[in-house]
Amino acid sequence: MTTNHSAAGLQVRELHHKFGKTRALDGVSFDLEPGNILSILGPNGAGKTTLIRLMLGLLPVQQGTIHLQGQVPGSRAARCITGAMLQETRLPDTLTVADQLRLFSAAHPAPLDFDTLIRSAALEGLENRRYSALSGGQKRRLQFALAICGRPRLLFLDEPTTGLDAAMRQDFWRQIRNLSETGTSIILTTHYLEEADALADRIMLLQEGRVVARGTPAELKATTRGRLIRCRTRLSAQELKALPGVELVQGRGARMEIISSDCENLLRSLLARDSSLADLSITEIGLEQVLTHCHPSAPNPTDTEEAA
Amino acid sequence: MNASQTLKLYTTESRYEWLKTLRMPGFVLPSLLFPVVFYSFFGIIFNPSGSSSGAATYLLATYGVFGVIGPALFGFGVGLAIEREQGWLALKRISPAPAMAYFTAKTSTAMIFAALIIIELFAVAALFGKVAMATSDWLFLAAILLVGTIPFCAMGLALGSWSRGKSAPALVNLIYLPLAFLSGLWIPIQMMPAVIQELALALPPYHLAQLALKVLGKDQGYDVLLHIGYLAVFTAICLWVAQRGLKRADGQGA
Known part of the structure; x- marks a missing residue:
């Protein structure tokens, strides 16, 4: 097989999908280069999980095309080069960690050797423990081990760190970076913006089945120039909107959040008009503000998870 | 994948399916104990014909059928429903493991349970029920019971592909127990009212029981091909229903 551009990485073209009359995906296209990490963000119901299931061959493609290193989703060739952690998966309670790893490794043509696998997923000492006796974090680590046991070229992680504490999440991120450095392409859906910001080479924002924004984390931040100003003021939202360089105002009562493209001039006029202004803070725009700012109609793309 | 890798994959799948099931006492104990306890009670201890082994022999075949279809229905039906949902x-x-490896593992586990149940029943029948048969008849009966689990694995597959994990055990019981009674597995079919005898012709366990009873010369006299044909068609229908069920689950993204 010749390794031309289309045979490497992942290609998705004009993907449409419906469940009955509900439109889940409405013309999604993107590419993923080998060794890159793509993060798919979006509110619940945006189509993230449908997209992942289509790429894995768990749902039949209705319209559009998907190629994983030139292979069709669900084919044996595609399954040999993919690994995945799915949402809300429970493994059989009565099988031990070692049982599950051996069972899944046996299905792959060239699996990681057992000790390496145990070490990379930090499961040392748990080999003989049954799934039912594992903690939440250990269960996630086992599922991660099952995802990487076949040395995948493409790894799909559907909200992999939901429910993990901060330290465990950091460990997990290190694992994912290591894998991408060895050339594995990774698709990651997440509710944590911090996670997408820290890991992803590229971010794609899905909303109601459409790609509404895409780019590197830096590019997405640059689409909204300016700073976020938080303060307590007696000026109303109406009055604030009339000030120079104000792009967006939101707030409740006296607490206001203002996005400004001309921070310095705005501050001068703010302080001049409101001598009682208090609790002032100025921050560079984060991804979270970009997403809410680009799409104020979105209920809440971050699903209220605070980027800590 | 070459032949030896394929074989290794299938045996690995079957081995862990077996281990997984063996570590569930809630499945193992009823499966292995109920048929032999029922048979001991109704076929031997409360045998109205006393020392004559007629009833003990007849009921060996029908409790054999009752015993072997249990693990097939529960292993497949309940197991698949739960594993699908989880x-x-x-x-x-x-x-990359082929889907056939998963189904083969479940079938082989059901057959190992069937084999254990057959050994138990045969031992009790020979030692305490004074059942005497030619060696070839023992073997023939065992073979029919063992192969007879396959249509019920297919039936379990069909049930498991449509039912929810939580309701699957109740559903399977609700089908398994009346089906066993109405097919004459507990009380010989000749002792049932005529209506039930006619109804039994539509039930799969009846046909397997008649095949088993044919070895003992105690069947109702229908052609062997009728029973085999019925079970073959029934298996095909179950596989079709299962395929539809799994497709439907796909469409829902489940």
Whole structure:
């Protein structure tokens, strides 16, 4: 097989999908280069999980095309080069960690050797423990081990760190970076913006089945120039909107959040008009503000998870 | 994948399916104990014909059928429904292992349980029921019971692909127990009212029981091909229903 551009990485073209009359995906296209990490963000119901299931061959493609290193989703060739952690998966309670790893490794043509696998997923000492006796974090680590046991070229992680504490999440991120450095392409859906910001080479924002924004984390931040100003003021939202360089105002009562493209001039006029202004803070725009700012109609793309 | 890798994959799948099931006492104990306890009670201890082994021999065949279809229905039906709902089936489908390996593992586990139940029943029948048969008849009866689990694995597959994990055990019981009674597995079919005898012709366990009873010369006299044909068609229908059920689950993204 010749390794031309289309045979490497992942290609998705004009993907449409419906469940009955509900439109889940409405013309999604993107590419993923080998060794890159793509993060798919979006509110619940945006189509993230449908997209992942289509790429894995768990749902039949209705319209559009998907190629994983030139292979069709669900084919044996595609399954040999993919690994995945799915949402809300429970493994059989009565099988031990070692049982599950051996069972899944046996299905792959060239699996990681057992000790390496145990070490990379930090499961040392748990080999003989049954799934039912594992903690939440250990269960996630086992599922991660099952995802990487076949040395995948493409790894799909559907909200992999939901429910993990901060330290465990950091460990997990290190694992994912290591894998991408060895050339594995990774698709990651997440509710944590911090996670997408820290890991992803590229971010794609899905909303109601459409790609509404895409780019590197830096590019997405640059689409909204300016700073976020938080303060307590007696000026109303109406009055604030009339000030120079104000792009967006939101707030409740006296607490206001203002996005400004001309921070310095705005501050001068703010302080001049409101001598009682208090609790002032100025921050560079984060991804979270970009997403809410680009799409104020979105209920809440971050699903209220605070980027800590 | 070459032949030896394929064989290794199938045996690995079967081995862990067996281990997984063996570590569930709630499945193992009823499966292995109920048929032999029922048979001991109704076939031997409360045998109205006393020392004559007629009833003990007859009921050996029918309790044999009752015993072997249990693990087939529960292993497949309940096991598949739960594993589908928990997302384990989705993980298996993503892995390069062929779907056939998963189903073969479940079938072989059901057959190992069937073999254990047959050994138990035969031992009790020979030692305490004074059942005497030619060696070839023992073997023939065992073979029919063992192969006879296959249509019920297919039936379990059909039930498991449509039912929810939580309701599957109740559903399977609700079908298994009346089906066993109405097919004459507990009380010989000749002792049932005529209506039930006619109804039994429509039930799969009846046909397997008649095949088993044919070895003992105690069947109702229908052609062997009728029973085999019925079970073959029934198996095909179950596989079709199961395929539809699994497709439907796909469409829902489940």
